[in-house]
Amino acid sequence: MHWLFGDQLGPHFLTPGAGDGPGRDTPLLMIEARSVFRRRRFHRAKAHLILSAMRHRAAELGDRLTYVRADTYRAGLDEATGGGPVTVHHPTSFAAAGLVRGLPQVSVAPARGFLVPMEDFATWADAHGGKSLRQEDFYRWVRRDHDLLMDGDQPAGGRWNLDHDNRQRPPRDSATLSVGRPYRPREDDIDDEVRHDLDRWEKDGDVSFVGRDGPRLFPATRTEARAALKRFLAHRLNDFGPFEDAMLAADPVMSHSLLSSSLNLGLLDPAECVEGAEEEWRAGRAPINSVEGFVRQIAGWREYMWHLYWYFGEEYRYSNVLRHAAPLPGWWNDLDADSVGARCLRTVLAQVRDTGWTHHIPRLMVLGGYALQRGWDPAGVTDWFHRSFVDGYDWVMVPNVIGMSQYADGGRMTTKPYTSGGAYINRMSDMCGPCEYRPGDRTGEHACPYTTGYWTFVDRHRDRLAHNHRTSRAVKQLDRLGNLADVRRQERARGDGPP
Known part of the structure; x- marks a missing residue:
């Protein structure tokens, strides 16, 4: 029997390879483990998409596949195989890889779905x-x-x-x-079943989700x-x-x-x-x-x-060279866009709340930049991205957030921290014009939270940034601000409430 995880759904996971993968007649197994949705407060649209994709694939494969709904992967595996031998392609997280390698009846074949072995x-x-x-x-x-x-x-x-x-x-x-x-796809009876099950799980208090589950927007x-x-x-x-x-x-x-x-x-x-x-x-x-x-x-x-996810190893997720430790505030965790005054952040947070998606620049410069400026715990920021985005998986978010967005690895994969003041957002978007804040203001009632946040970030890490050729200029500009003490007070007065 060959075990398919819920992110191994395409035909290239079933094509016999050179010494690996299932044969054309190998019976297949898929396990829908409820425990996955208990571990994190996932976006509701993400949970819907994953379950819809798994159940659609099960319907396509028909009698060749055994589809088990169980509390855990181990319980589902025992129910389906009774301890018999199973093969699986290399999973996409350290947790799942550790699980399958700890099961004596499971043989792990090389990963698929990527260009480079x-x-x-x-x-x-x-x-x-x-x-x-x-x-x-x-x-x-x-x-x-x-x-x-x-x-x-x-x-x-x-x-x-x-x-x-x-x-x-x-x-x-x-x-x-x-x-x-x-x-944009059209929903069907399987989507109706998924939505009904998710409603029931939430009503029973078995799991808790965040965000909205409107019509499914992504292919299943x-x-x-x-x-x-x-x-x-x-x-x-x-x-x-x-x-x-x-x-x-x-x-x-x-x-x-x-x-x-x-x-x-x-x-x-x-x-x-x-x-x-x-x-x-x-x-x-x-x-x-x-x-x-x-x-x-x-x-x-x-x-x-x-590849960096696996090459850097499991300890990489705990990188924190900037020693950021502030917890993520409740309004952020709840995707409470309506409480936010800054138009760019309100707009992007609402996109995440309503769809579980926004493109890479809002992720990096609006969401990630705000978290970096406030000194939020990078492991917490990584977890938030993982559970809030429909395309978020451990291997995706650990290097993207730890390495690039939060610069928590000190430059192992990027040459500088990626954050900016309001001027960048104003240049690359149409979001600043109607906003109550002004991208050029560092102090006062109209001070842009990204501008004050940027300069206080540079100030907080000036020793490190002064020795980086890509950020040393910002440190020199910081020393010429003149009102740095006022900028610091402005940022402290903002606190951890929504801007």
């Missing part, structure tokens, strides 16, 4: 020193090794990285981008995921690149692909996504900067996060 990454990382690794070097290696966007031994278009072309400000004459609508089947990929490549990829770092209050999706949850559930293979994008460029239907930006997100950043 784990042992190949370890060899590459060891050769690069192992401690301070850079995504750009890895990305170029993957491009060469997989012949992605390459013309012979040179990058297609003449440059490896077109990020400079993909930082345009949002249009000032429109509240939305003029791009094709994203794919391979067919839906393929349709979403096709829609993106045909109607949205063309405009993806220039505005991938921009934000519009009325257009949270903009031209983003919305494929992360499908990739992370295993409904899509990353190879089909990047190869499909390259085909659009070679056919003259999409510009190179948009295609390169999309390929870098998947073959570069996503792949890099997966």
Whole structure:
């Protein structure tokens, strides 16, 4: 019997490989463990999506699959197998990997759903020193090794990285981008059953969720995921690149692909996504900067996060070189966007509350930046991202939050902390104009919480930042502020309440 976890749902997890994976007639097992939803206060839309995807896959596989609803994975495994032998592909978290390796009847096959085998990454990382690794070097290696966007031994278009072309400000004459609508699925009887079960679990006090569970917005089947990929490549990829770092209050999706949850559930293979994008460029239907930006997100950043999670080891999640220890406030944990006055944070927090998703710049610069400035416990911030986002998994959030968003590792994977004052948000969004706060004000009733937060962050860590060539200039600017004492008082007066 072969065991499928709930994020191993695509056909590439069932294709027999070289010495690993199930045969074509191998009986399959899937376990829906209630304990998973007790451990964290997940977003309701995330719980819905995962259960819907698992139950849809079970319906597709029919009699070949045994679907067990149990309290724990161990209980489900005992019920289904009676201690008989089971195979499973390498799980996607240290907790799940520890579970399966501790079960004598379970044999673990190599991971699937990624471009680079784990042992190949370890060899590459060891050769690069192992401690301070850079995504750009890895990305170029993957491009060469997989012949992605390459013309012979040179990058297609003449440059490896077109990020400079993909930082345009949002249009000032429109509240939305003029791009094709994203794919949205239709719910069915399985979704009705899932919603009924989640309602019952909450009513019984068995589990507790956060956020809203409106109509399901993300694919739960391979067919839906393929349709979403096709829609993106045909109607949205063309405009993806220039505005991938921009934000519009009325257009949270903009031209983003919305494929992360499908990739992370295993409904899509990353190879089909990047190869499909390259085909659009070679056919003259999409510009190179948009295609390169999309390929870098998947073959570069996503792949890099997966491998760093395992390479850095389980202790990496406890990194905290800045010694941030403040707890996350209740309004943040409850996704209480209505209590927030700062328009950018209110808008983004409402997007998370209503959909369990927002794109990478609101995550990094609005949500992550605010947490970093306030000195919140990075492990708590990581857990919040994990449970609040439909595409959030342990392997996704540990390196993304610990390493990049909160700079808790001191620069093992990034060259500087990623946080800013209100000027950046004003430049890259339309959210500051109607806001009660002014991005240029450091003190007074209209002082922007991101601006005061930025300068107090620099002040708090000036010794470390002064020795980093990418942040030393900010320390010099800090010393020229003149009203630093007033900025400190402004930030202390704000406290941990919503801004």
